[in-house]
Amino acid sequence: MSEQGGVHKLLSASVCILFLLVCCQTAYAAEANDPLGSKQSYLQQIHVNEAWDAAQGNTNIIIAVVDTGVDLTHPDLAPNLVAGMNLISPDQPPEDNNGHGTNVAGVIAAVGNNDKGVTGVMWRARIMPIKALEADGSGGEQRLGEGIRYAVDHGAKIVVLSLGLNKYSDYMSEVVRYAEERDVLLVAATGNEANRIKYPAAYPTVLAVGGVTSGNEPEERSNTGLEMDLAAPWDVFTTALGGSYEYMEGTSMAAPQVAAAAALAWTRNPSLKVYEMRQWLRQTAQSIETPGWNPKTGYGLLRVDRLMKEPYMSDMYEPNNRKNQAKAISPSKAITASFSDGTDMDWYYVDAPYDGTIQLTLDMGRNLPVYVQHTDATGSLTSKTAHSGQTIPLKVTKGRSYIVLQSADGSQREEVRYRLTTSFEIYRDMYESNDKQYQAFVLPPQSTRLKGTFHQYNDVDWFEFPVPQTGSLTIKVATDTARIDPVLLVQKQGEKSITVDKADDGLPETVFLPEVFPGSYYIRVTNVKDYQNPVVGEYTLTIDYDAKLIDPNEPNNRWYQATAISFDTPYFGLLDKPEDVDWYHFRLDEESLVQMHLTDIPSPATVYMNLYDSAVKPVASSMNDASSDSQQLSGRFQPGTYYLKLDTNKNFDHHMYQLNIIAKPLTGGYTDIRGHWAQEAIVGLTSKQVIDGYEDYTFQPDRPITRAEATAVLDRAFRWNKQKSVAYTDLDEEHWAYGHIARASQAGVIDGYPDRTFAPDQPVSRMEMTAMLARSMNMTGKRRGALPFTDVSEDYWGVGLLKQVKAEGWLSGYEDGTFRPDQQATRGEFVTLLSHLLK
Secondary structure, eight states: OOSTTGGGSSSSTTOBOEEOOOBOOOOOOTTOOOTTGGGOHHHHHTTHHHHTTTOSBOOSSEEEEEESOBOTTOTTTGGGBOOOEESSSTTSOOBOSSSHHHHHHHHHHOOSSSSSSOOOSOSBOOEEEEEOSOTTSOOBHHHHHHHHHHHHHTTEEEEEEOEEBSOOOHHHHHHHHHHHHTTOEEEEEOOSSSSBOOBTTTSTTSEEEEEEOTTSSBOTTSOBSTTOOEEEESEEEEEEGGGEEEEEEBHHHHHHHHHHHHHHHHHHOTTOOHHHHHHHHHHTOBOBSBSSOBTTTBTOBOOHHHHHHSOOOSOTTOSOSSGGGOEEOOSSOEEEEEESSTTOEEEEEEEESSSEEEEEEEEOSSOOOEEEEEEOTTSOEEEEEEOTTOEEEEEEOSEEEEEEEEESOTTOOSOEEEEEEEEEEEOOOTTOSOOSGGGOEEOOSSOEEEEEOOOSTTOEEEEEEEEOSSEEEEEEEEESOTTOOEEEEEEETTSOOEEEOOSOTTOOEEEEEEEEOSEEEEEEEEEOTTOOSOOSSOEEEEEEEESOOOOTTOSOOSGGGOEEOOTTOOEEEEEOSTTOOEEEEEEESSOEEEEEEEEOOOTTOOEEEEEEOTTOOEEEEEEOOTTOSOEEEEEEEOSEEEEEEEEESSOEEEEEEEEEEEEEEOBTTBSSOTTOTTHHHHHHHHHTTSOOOOTTSOOOTTSBOBHHHHHHHHHHHHTOOOOOOOOBTTBOTTSTTHHHHHHHHHTTSOOOOTTSOOOTTSBOBHHHHHHHHHHHTTOOOOSOSOOSSTTOOTTSTTHHHHHHHHHTTSOOOOTTSOOOTTSBOBHHHHHHHHHHHHO
């Protein structure tokens, strides 16, 4: 991007930072007599007046404000200031010549009850002004880091950072780590552009603070994202330059409220570590919109009264021992929790914004192995064992996935606290590797739209666009995050390139070529030079090519001229004349699920898809709605040759459709069990109508089996004909599995929980699976004999059944001698054991 706009570019080639003009609003506390207190409605919003019953200040710790300096003679601030530092002019005091730092300081600690102006969240404090930004609010990244280090090295316990930039920095990451290792709390504003959270708020150990309206709703201009921690009021009335006062708004005014609240809380519990203080602030927040964590407001609105009254909890997520109790956590933040004992299971869920990987790190201060189970949004289950300090990758699909943690030591009796750090990494796009021009991904010669990512350091994406004939070309790159400042280069092979970088962070770039000639055009998409780290976000590359096109498959107007199809390969075509019809044919060597996808249908055309068998007799048909640009024709087909005919009600010659046919061979009626270790059992029980799969012809053998699914399978297998009326708070008679559950309950195979729930969607553990199958076979267990597995004790509730089934040889554990009874059972495991029993 160009340097026009000066300081308004938070980070460009000159690396500058723009402070985030922000603020909060809330009411005056009755205990303070400050004459302008009625303008401070935000204080009532965070309930600080109730907190003042316990403490009005904290002069035992220093709060550093790294900003534009502070009005050192302001009558409502001077008594609460200590010596600071001017990094802009080191021989001068940190005097504010902008006003932003003075605004921030007033929110924290305008002197209370002094019959002057306003009051801060704290009446008495020790504020260290550190001037790291210029008069216009800009500043170098180097000075920002120096300001944080100066604060840490000179005794600050809290550092307030009401500023931000879109760029990740290894240098700033190291400064943040430096503060964390020295137990200093960093509190930062998220930003005010209705985009993604800025740095340094986005680093895992920095407390990221967003903004809410006076009605406790997310402020639409407040930045949001994976790293959000808390929210505080956006509008405030606070101190200003020259001893005056003014209204301000933004997350810059929200962040100092949280910093001041933390300082007050440390008067209650001065021994708390910084990571514990972060968790205490989250624990006491007031949920907004949804309970628990969300990317708009984190854990909710700051509540200073709760912070000063409620005890600190070592695990704020309990109860979370079951799937339906799972608690939301960020895919990219550091939290704390605990295992109460060796049987405690901690369920969490994360909502991944894209496909990618979550890097998960557990720190426990002791070498205690932990079982980690991850159920992806697709339903696939993976299990791993993690040790303290070890980072394990969990592949995630966009959407909700579940993570279960449990101590591997089942005999553990004491509480074990742990810190859990998650870090989200976006997926590698399908066009990689294309970092060099000679590796350019070749695009189809038609208008197209694609999504890409910068998943690795210094990622560069090259594309080759073949122009078959003269026309015009419009190329546009847009992004969904301000962490990407896209740069677009276009070059016809052998000619001079064009580079465009005119817009600000997060805004699109466009190249229009009114006349292009046949040949290869190379397109390079990059992030701006200084933003070279991996980015959680996508860009969209849109290419509009306007030319009279030529159908590469002609002639194919008759069935005997049909174009032969290779599966999972795109075919492009036109229906450009009134009499034009396009025929294709393919052959199946075995029974298969066939999916015929037709996309890029130009509006308002309707395309008719008609499928014929080898005798050219109709088999199936489909058509798209005129408002849709795609359609699909799919089904289960026997071996043989098939013909597909396409025609339209409105011809088109400037836009090619895309046809892609996928054939998935079926085994037992499923596409995903061939070669799986449970294949024989799945096919056998399917033929007996004991089990079935999903509507998409999958069985998903590695997916956890739920209580409802397992009960239904057993009912079909053992054909119970008696049932009793069952009443659970989460199961009514309309539920698809009600009859199965009623009959299984009558048979004594399964029951609900003490809280009168059945939890039909709760995954079945390996022990529950064993118990259900054993009870179905009228096994009662035995008490004698050696322990069957190393992780099962004599007082374990299912030890008798495990002894019996192990002795009878139809159940075994893992190679290390464990059974892992609380681990989720998969559909494949359940079916295999059932098949063995029914033989």
